[in-house]
Amino acid sequence: MLELKNKNSLIAFMHNLSLLQVYPLISLIFILTLGLIVLKKNRKSKVGTLFFSITCLFSIWLFGTFKMLTCTSDKDIVFWDRFIYLGVVFMPAIQYHFSLIFTKTNKIRKALLIVAYVFSITFLFLSRTDYFVSGVFRYAWGVHTLAHMGHDFFMVFFFFYIFALLYNFIIQYVNTGIRIEKRKIVFLIASFSVLNLIGGIGYLPAYKISIYSPISLLAPLAFSIMMTYAIIVHRLMDIKLVMRRYSVRLVSIIIILSVALEMRSLAGLHFSTYANLVDFLILIFAVLTYAPIRSGCYRVANKYFFSSLYDSRYVIAKISDKLRSTLEINKISESIYDMLNKAFHMKSFAVLTFNQKEKCYYVQYNNGFNLGTKKKFSSDKYLYDRFIAGNEIILFEEIKNKVYDENTKKQIDILTALDVDVIAPLNVKNKTIGLLVFGAKESGDIYNEEDLEVLETVDAQVAIAIENAALYEETKNFNLKLKKEVEMATKELRSANEELKKLDQAKTDFLNIASHQLRTPISVIKGVASMFAEGDMDNLPPEKKQDFYQAIIVKSEKLEMIVHDIMNATSLTAKKYSVMDKEAETIDLRELIENILNDFNLEIEKRQLIVKLLSAEEATPKIRGQKEYLREAFINLLSNAIKYTPSTGMTSDIRSKRDERGVIKISLGRDPKNENNVLVKIKDNGIGIPADDLPRLFKKFSRAENAKNMYTDGTGIGLFVVKEVVDGHNGKVWVESELGKGSTFFVSLPIYSKEKVDVKKYILTN
Amino acid sequence: MTRVLFVEDDPDQIMIYEVKFRLEGIDLTVATEEKEVFDALAKEKIDLILLDILIKEQNGLDILEKIRKEADFKKLPVIVFTNFDKKETRDRAESLGAIDYIIKAQTYPREMTEKIKAFAKTGIYTKGVSNKSV
The missing domain is CATH 1.20.1070 (Rhopdopsin 7-helix transmembrane proteins)
Structure with a gap:
C-alpha cells in the first residue's frame, strides 16, 4: 500500500x-x-x-x-x-x-x-x-x-x-x-x-x-x-446485448483505472511531494479519456466481436441525408435498407405502400422476404385500428399468440409464415402511406428499445419521403397520360384534317371539272355570238350559218344539262333521303322506264338503235320510293346505253358479214338472288367498259377512257347519281361489262311489301 | 402569213376559228390528237401553237413536253388555250415554255386574232385577256 x-x-x-x-x-x-x-x-x-x-x-x-x-x-x-x-x-x-x-x-x-x-x-x-x-x-x-x-x-x-x-x-x-x-x-x-x-x-x-x-x-x-x-x-x-454493452464499458473502465493507478504509483515514486496535484491531474485525465476510450472499445467490439452495436444518431443522420437526396421510391427503399441493415442486420426487409382506394398494401421493395408472386396485402381492420392508425410499431412476437378473429388470424398467419418481426407504420398527417416490414435479425436478437427508437425517428422522415416519391410518380404518370391524350387528340385532329383535306381536294376537283364542263359550252356560245355581232358571219353560206346557230342552241342546252347534273350531284351528297319520307310513293318501274324511253325516242331513232323492254307476264312488282330520283337514275342508265352503243353495235362477229345493229335490252323481274327485290337489267352491245375503269365507275366524275371518245361531253356524274339513288332506296346497282362487247347494268330494288299482287317466281331469261 | 397549229378536239371550236382566222388572214392547221400534231409540225412551217389540254384521251401538256424534246421546236411559241384552270397545270405549262395560258370562256375570237396578229408583226406578245374574271 x-x-x-x-x-x-x-x-x-x-x-x-x-x-x-x-x-x-x-x-x-x-x-x-x-x-x-x-x-x-x-x-x-x-x-x-x-x-x-x-x-x-x-x-x-x-x-x-x-x-x-x-x-x-x-x-x-x-x-x-x-x-x-x-x-x-x-x-x-x-x-x-x-x-x-x-x-x-x-x-x-x-x-x-x-x-x-x-x-x-x-x-x-x-x-x-x-x-x-x-x-x-x-x-x-x-x-x-x-x-x-x-x-x-x-x-x-x-x-x-x-x-x-x-x-x-x-x-x-x-x-x-x-x-x-x-x-x-x-x-x-x-x-x-x-x-x-x-x-x-x-x-x-x-x-x-x-x-x-x-x-x-x-x-x-x-x-x-x-x-x-x-x-x-x-x-x-436481449441479454447478449446487455452483456456486450456491459462488458465494453467494463473493459473501458478497467483500462482507465489501470492506467490511472499505474500513473499514480509512478508519480508517487517520483513526484511524491506533489501527490495531491498529481492525483488531481490523473483524475482529470481519467475523466477526459473515458469517452474516447469507450468509443474506441465500441468500435473494436463492433468490428471484431459483435455486430449489433451501432451509433443510432449516426444511422438516423445518414438516413436523413439519403432520404433528402432522392425522389425515386426504389432508391429510397434501397437507402433505408442499406442504413438500417448496417444497424440491425435483418434477414429480410420490405417497403409497402398503402393504396387508399383499394384499402390494401402493395409491395414496393422486397429484400429477403419469400413473397413469390404476391404483390398485394389486404389491410386488416384490427391491426389497422390498434396499431397502424396510431402510428404504433407492431412487434410481432408480442401479438402473435393472442386471440383474434378469423380474418385477423389469417393475416397474422401469413405474416408469421413470412417470418415478420417488426412492422413500422408510415403515416403522414394521420394518413397512412405504407409500412416498413422487418424480418428477424441475423443475430437472432430481438429489436430492443434503442432499435425501436431509431425506427420511430426515421419513420416519420421515411413516410414523408415515400409520400413525396409517390406524388412525384403520380405527376410523372399524369404527364405521360397527358402526353398520350394530347397525342391522341392530335392524331384525331390530324386524321380529321386529312379528311377535310380530302374533302377539300374532292371539292376542288369537282369545282375544277365542273367549271371546265360549264366553260366549254360557254366559250362556244360566246365565240359564235361575238362573231355574229361583229359581222363575221355575213358572208357565209346559209348552211354554214345554220351550223353556227345550231351550235349556240345545242351548247346552251348542254349548259343547262350540266347545271342540272351538278345540282343533282351536290344535292344528293348534301341530303340523304329515305324511302320512308313523306314524299315517297308507290312506283311502277315498267311504267317509269317506258316513259323515259318515250322521251328518248328521237335519239334512239337518230342512232338507229333497237330497244326492247321485256318483263314478266305478271304485273311488275311495285316499289316504294321517290319518283324524281328514280327517274333521274334510270334516265342516266338509259341515256348511257344509248350514248355508248353505236348504231352498228359492237358485238360484230368477224365471220359474219351481216350488219349488226346496236341493241339495248331492258328486262324486269324478280331478283333471283333475293326474292324480295325486283331486278332491272339494261344490256347493250355498245363499246363496253375497260376492266380498269370498272372499280371507279360509280364515283363522281369518273368516266371510262373509251367513253371520252364516244361522247366527249359526259360529265362523269351520271353513274354516281345512279348509285346514290339506288343505295338510298336500299337497293344495289352493279355492272358486268366487256370491252368492245357491251355492258349490262343491274339494278335491284326492294319490293313494296304491302303489294297484294300475287307474283310468281321465275328466272329471267335472256 | 402566219400559220397557227390549233390543237383542239371540240368541233365547234374548230368551226369558229376556221372561219375567223380565214377572215383575218391567218393560216390554220388543225390537229385533234398527238399523231396529227407531229405530222403537222413535220409537214408545215408552224409559227405558233394554240394548245388545248383535254384532248380525247390525251393531255395537251404531255404532247407539248414531247414537242419540246425536239431541237427545232424548243423555242416554238405556244399558247395554252383551254377551259381547264388549275394552278398545277398553269405551272406546268409555264415550265414547258408556254407564253400564255388563256381560258377559252374568258375571251373572244376577235381578241385572239388581234393578239396573234400583233405578235406576228412585232414579235412582242402581250399576255392576258380583257375579260379576265378575278
Missing part, C-alpha cells in the same frame, strides 16, 4: 484500507445510485419502488459488511453483522414480491407474499436476540457471526421463497410460447439465481465454513446492474 504523509485522517483512513474493505463501500454507492435512477424513471410503478427497496437492502448489507470488515472487536462485529441482517431478513419477501411483477399473481401467491412479510418481520425481531446469531467466527478472508437455531429457520424461510420465485419463473417459462417472454424469464432466473446462490455463499461462514465469502459481495452489484439496465430499457431482454 502507498504510504503518504500525514494528511486528513479520512484520506489516511481511506488509503489504509484494502481493496476488499473499500469495495463494499463503492459498490454500495453505485447500487444506491442505480436504485435512485430507476426510481426516478419509474416513480409510479411497482418496479421502481421495489427495485429501490432491494437496492436499499443491498446497501444495508454492504455497509454492514464494510463496517464489519473494518472493526476488530467481537462486540462491534456482532453489532454490525446484526445490522446486516436488518436488511437481509426482508430479502426473501421483497425478492418474492419483485418477482411477482414479472409473473402472474394469484390468490396463492398473494397469500404467500403476505406470509413472507409476516415472517420477515418476525425474523427482524428474532435477529436482535441471541437465538439468531451470536458469537464470532474468524477465518482466512474475514469474520462472521455464528448462526443459531433462529438462523436455521431463517435459512429455511429464505431458500423456500427463493425456490418459490424460481418455481414461478419456471412455470411461466413453460406456459408461454412467446420467444421474447422465454428469454426474459431465462434472464430473470439467471439474475435471481446469481444473486441468491452467490450471495448465499455469504451465509456459509455463519456455519463455520471457511470459504472465500467476499465473492458473495459481487452478487448484489451484478444483480443491480443487470436489473437496472433491463428495467430502464423497459424490455428486459
Whole structure:
C-alpha cells in the first residue's frame, strides 16, 4: 500500500484500507445510485419502488459488511453483522414480491407474499436476540457471526421463497410460447439465481465454513446492474446485448483505472511531494479519456466481436441525408435498407405502400422476404385500428399468440409464415402511406428499445419521403397520360384534317371539272355570238350559218344539262333521303322506264338503235320510293346505253358479214338472288367498259377512257347519281361489262311489301 | 402569213376559228390528237401553237413536253388555250415554255386574232385577256 504523509485522517483512513474493505463501500454507492435512477424513471410503478427497496437492502448489507470488515472487536462485529441482517431478513419477501411483477399473481401467491412479510418481520425481531446469531467466527478472508437455531429457520424461510420465485419463473417459462417472454424469464432466473446462490455463499461462514465469502459481495452489484439496465430499457431482454454493452464499458473502465493507478504509483515514486496535484491531474485525465476510450472499445467490439452495436444518431443522420437526396421510391427503399441493415442486420426487409382506394398494401421493395408472386396485402381492420392508425410499431412476437378473429388470424398467419418481426407504420398527417416490414435479425436478437427508437425517428422522415416519391410518380404518370391524350387528340385532329383535306381536294376537283364542263359550252356560245355581232358571219353560206346557230342552241342546252347534273350531284351528297319520307310513293318501274324511253325516242331513232323492254307476264312488282330520283337514275342508265352503243353495235362477229345493229335490252323481274327485290337489267352491245375503269365507275366524275371518245361531253356524274339513288332506296346497282362487247347494268330494288299482287317466281331469261 | 397549229378536239371550236382566222388572214392547221400534231409540225412551217389540254384521251401538256424534246421546236411559241384552270397545270405549262395560258370562256375570237396578229408583226406578245374574271 502507498504510504503518504500525514494528511486528513479520512484520506489516511481511506488509503489504509484494502481493496476488499473499500469495495463494499463503492459498490454500495453505485447500487444506491442505480436504485435512485430507476426510481426516478419509474416513480409510479411497482418496479421502481421495489427495485429501490432491494437496492436499499443491498446497501444495508454492504455497509454492514464494510463496517464489519473494518472493526476488530467481537462486540462491534456482532453489532454490525446484526445490522446486516436488518436488511437481509426482508430479502426473501421483497425478492418474492419483485418477482411477482414479472409473473402472474394469484390468490396463492398473494397469500404467500403476505406470509413472507409476516415472517420477515418476525425474523427482524428474532435477529436482535441471541437465538439468531451470536458469537464470532474468524477465518482466512474475514469474520462472521455464528448462526443459531433462529438462523436455521431463517435459512429455511429464505431458500423456500427463493425456490418459490424460481418455481414461478419456471412455470411461466413453460406456459408461454412467446420467444421474447422465454428469454426474459431465462434472464430473470439467471439474475435471481446469481444473486441468491452467490450471495448465499455469504451465509456459509455463519456455519463455520471457511470459504472465500467476499465473492458473495459481487452478487448484489451484478444483480443491480443487470436489473437496472433491463428495467430502464423497459424490455428486459436481449441479454447478449446487455452483456456486450456491459462488458465494453467494463473493459473501458478497467483500462482507465489501470492506467490511472499505474500513473499514480509512478508519480508517487517520483513526484511524491506533489501527490495531491498529481492525483488531481490523473483524475482529470481519467475523466477526459473515458469517452474516447469507450468509443474506441465500441468500435473494436463492433468490428471484431459483435455486430449489433451501432451509433443510432449516426444511422438516423445518414438516413436523413439519403432520404433528402432522392425522389425515386426504389432508391429510397434501397437507402433505408442499406442504413438500417448496417444497424440491425435483418434477414429480410420490405417497403409497402398503402393504396387508399383499394384499402390494401402493395409491395414496393422486397429484400429477403419469400413473397413469390404476391404483390398485394389486404389491410386488416384490427391491426389497422390498434396499431397502424396510431402510428404504433407492431412487434410481432408480442401479438402473435393472442386471440383474434378469423380474418385477423389469417393475416397474422401469413405474416408469421413470412417470418415478420417488426412492422413500422408510415403515416403522414394521420394518413397512412405504407409500412416498413422487418424480418428477424441475423443475430437472432430481438429489436430492443434503442432499435425501436431509431425506427420511430426515421419513420416519420421515411413516410414523408415515400409520400413525396409517390406524388412525384403520380405527376410523372399524369404527364405521360397527358402526353398520350394530347397525342391522341392530335392524331384525331390530324386524321380529321386529312379528311377535310380530302374533302377539300374532292371539292376542288369537282369545282375544277365542273367549271371546265360549264366553260366549254360557254366559250362556244360566246365565240359564235361575238362573231355574229361583229359581222363575221355575213358572208357565209346559209348552211354554214345554220351550223353556227345550231351550235349556240345545242351548247346552251348542254349548259343547262350540266347545271342540272351538278345540282343533282351536290344535292344528293348534301341530303340523304329515305324511302320512308313523306314524299315517297308507290312506283311502277315498267311504267317509269317506258316513259323515259318515250322521251328518248328521237335519239334512239337518230342512232338507229333497237330497244326492247321485256318483263314478266305478271304485273311488275311495285316499289316504294321517290319518283324524281328514280327517274333521274334510270334516265342516266338509259341515256348511257344509248350514248355508248353505236348504231352498228359492237358485238360484230368477224365471220359474219351481216350488219349488226346496236341493241339495248331492258328486262324486269324478280331478283333471283333475293326474292324480295325486283331486278332491272339494261344490256347493250355498245363499246363496253375497260376492266380498269370498272372499280371507279360509280364515283363522281369518273368516266371510262373509251367513253371520252364516244361522247366527249359526259360529265362523269351520271353513274354516281345512279348509285346514290339506288343505295338510298336500299337497293344495289352493279355492272358486268366487256370491252368492245357491251355492258349490262343491274339494278335491284326492294319490293313494296304491302303489294297484294300475287307474283310468281321465275328466272329471267335472256 | 402566219400559220397557227390549233390543237383542239371540240368541233365547234374548230368551226369558229376556221372561219375567223380565214377572215383575218391567218393560216390554220388543225390537229385533234398527238399523231396529227407531229405530222403537222413535220409537214408545215408552224409559227405558233394554240394548245388545248383535254384532248380525247390525251393531255395537251404531255404532247407539248414531247414537242419540246425536239431541237427545232424548243423555242416554238405556244399558247395554252383551254377551259381547264388549275394552278398545277398553269405551272406546268409555264415550265414547258408556254407564253400564255388563256381560258377559252374568258375571251373572244376577235381578241385572239388581234393578239396573234400583233405578235406576228412585232414579235412582242402581250399576255392576258380583257375579260379576265378575278
